[in-house]
Amino acid sequence: MRDLIITLVVFGSLPFILKRPYIGVLMWVWISVMNPHRLSWGFAYSFPFAAIIAGVTLIGLLVTRDPKKLPMTPIVLTLMLFCLWMGITTIFSMWPDESVVMLNRVSKIFLMTFATIMLIKTRRQIELLIWTLVGSLAYYGVKGGIFTVATGGSSIVWGPQGSYIEGNNEVALAFITIIPVMCFLYTILKNKWARRAMAASIILCAFAALGSYSRGALVGIGAMLFFLWLKSPKKVVLGALMVLMVPIAITFMPDKWTSRMETINTYKEDSSAMGRINAWYMAYNMAKDRPLGGGFEIYNRTAFELYAPVPDDVHAAHSIYFQALGEHGFIGLGIYLLLAFLTWRKAAWIVRTTAKREDLAWAGDLARMIQVSLLGFGVGGAFLSLLYYDVPYYLMAAVVSTGYLIEKTLAAEAAEAKAAAREAARAAQIDAHAHAQAQAQAHGASAP
Incomplete structure (x- = not known):
């Protein structure tokens, strides 16, 4: 029974690993650290679950569009x-x-x-x-x-x-x-x-x-x-x-x-x-x-x-x-x-x-x-x-x-702060220009 459960869990996870390879990392850690297959007494005891998970994870790593930069x-x-x-x-x-x-x-x-x-x-x-x-x-x-x-x-x-x-x-x-x-x-x-x-x-x-x-x-x-x-x-x-x-x-x-x-x-x-x-x-x-x-x-x-x-x-x-x-x-x-x-x-x-x-x-x-x-x-x-x-x-x-x-x-926060600073500087420049124009117009209107 344990052999069957472990096998179903591992093979059932493979489609998800192809789509989301990080799941393969989690499965690999589980298999390699806990060794759940060693808790069985049948074919699963020495079955190469880790190798299968690693292989599918690496394939998923190659085909997925998720960020994967080292x-x-x-x-x-x-x-x-x-x-x-x-x-x-x-x-x-x-x-x-x-x-x-x-x-x-x-x-x-x-x-x-x-x-x-x-x-x-x-x-x-x-x-x-x-x-x-x-x-x-x-x-x-x-x-x-x-x-x-x-x-x-x-x-x-x-x-x-x-x-x-x-x-x-x-x-x-x-x-x-x-x-x-x-x-x-x-x-x-x-x-x-x-x-x-x-x-x-x-x-x-x-x-x-x-x-x-x-x-x-x-x-x-x-x-x-x-x-x-x-x-x-x-x-x-x-x-x-x-x-x-x-x-x-x-x-x-x-x-x-x-x-x-x-x-x-x-x-x-x-x-x-x-x-x-x-x-x-x-x-x-x-x-x-x-x-x-x-x-x-x-x-x-x-x-x-x-x-x-x-x-x-x-x-x-x-x-x-x-x-x-x-x-x-x-x-x-x-x-x-x-x-x-x-x-x-x-x-x-x-x-x-x-x-x-x-x-x-x-x-x-x-x-x-x-x-x-x-x-x-x-x-x-x-x-x-x-x-x-x-x-x-x-x-x-x-x-x-x-x-x-x-x-x-x-x-990201630094980039946002820098962008906000640029936007504030630009707004201040526009306000200063508008203020200068307003003063010039007022000065022209008051001239004889």
């Missing part, structure tokens, strides 16, 4: 540079066959990120993109939060099978990343019951993150909460809620959860933590030896024998930063950090520009919460191999689209 902002140009650099590192990779397979997978994500920037243009479309991201992840967050509360936190929360966030650590970071934008949606909801439902969902997603037993998630939650408080206009109220709720949530979790979190202070005695450090050394040594990095798929015994302090302790990168460093060298890491910096700076520009504009307050609130999301991802991602996880790139696309919309609005 804004050549610093963020977009840097993302293009990152894609180009990954292609170069793949050519010179240590394992080119495996790297090409991964490059193909990653290229699809970035291609649809560019499509998102091209097609998501209006406030309604931006909010629909955020709703799609939130709905895709909040489903698992609410479900995991209820599971955590019902079991007293005694069992681990896992992510959807066959996805980037299948592991407990990865799905916890996904919840951390999405909670701030859920707070944004809370601010734009008008119905009190909808607001209460969103507030409950936020709390349950937080419990799901705790129920993942992820130590990196705990660090990410701490960073996210601090910055959320810093960005909040109601610091006293929010601070009081945090002081009240955080100890209650931690106390609710069982002793084995507390014991695991305490290993953060004794990481040298933890084999998992030391394995991550070993992988970081491997990535660093590889980047020093190979300026272009090792390319994709470098986490194998051969690479660790060549570059790791402990050759037989093979691990994944367990860090978005060391993953970029090992796979794409210091230049690749630099491009990635530049992309993060430019996104942050653009979001900050949106916040400043809309600070005194009630009509654009939504954009400032969204940019502020995306900053919190990216901070949480940046901190939690320091311990996970999620360099190519698509959600942060879609949030980046939302920043670009929001910034483009603000710039377009300001340019």
Whole structure:
């Protein structure tokens, strides 16, 4: 039954995608982030829904008359540079066959990120993109939060099978990343019951993150909460809620959860933590030896024998930063950090520009919460191999689209003001000319 429902929804959306390609972006985000087909057990489980949606979206992009210009902002140009650099590192990779397979997978994500920037243009479309991201992840967050509360936190929360966030650590970071934008949606909801439902969902997603037993998630939650408080206009109220709720949530979790979190202070005695450090050394040594990095798929015994302090302790990168460093060298890491910096700076520009504009307050609130999301991802991602996880790139696309919309609005207002000034100057000139003529006539009439 689930197979049939998912198939009908996807194929039923295709005519609408051809007419309005931005719908294809929303469908792609839903399929790639939520992985609803993984909730079935039949033919839909491995059916290429994402490829079909992407293909129809690109066809619609070519044939539609809707505006589809790709804004050549610093963020977009840097993302293009990152894609180009990954292609170069793949050519010179240590394992080119495996790297090409991964490059193909990653290229699809970035291609649809560019499509998102091209097609998501209006406030309604931006909010629909955020709703799609939130709905895709909040489903698992609410479900995991209820599971955590019902079991007293005694069992681990896992992510959807066959996805980037299948592991407990990865799905916890996904919840951390999405909670701030859920707070944004809370601010734009008008119905009190909808607001209460969103507030409950936020709390349950937080419990799901705790129920993942992820130590990196705990660090990410701490960073996210601090910055959320810093960005909040109601610091006293929010601070009081945090002081009240955080100890209650931690106390609710069982002793084995507390014991695991305490290993953060004794990481040298933890084999998992030391394995991550070993992988970081491997990535660093590889980047020093190979300026272009090792390319994709470098986490194998051969690479660790060549570059790791402990050759037989093979691990994944367990860090978005060391993953970029090992796979794409210091230049690749630099491009990635530049992309993060430019996104942050653009979001900050949106916040400043809309600070005194009630009509654009939504954009400032969204940019502020995306900053919190990216901070949480940046901190939690320091311990996970999620360099190519698509959600942060879609949030980046939302920043670009929001910034483009603000710039377009300001340019239109400036053009209107300039036109009004010209019209006023012209009217004043006409009035002055008429006044001069009237004076001349009066002077002529009074002459003998």
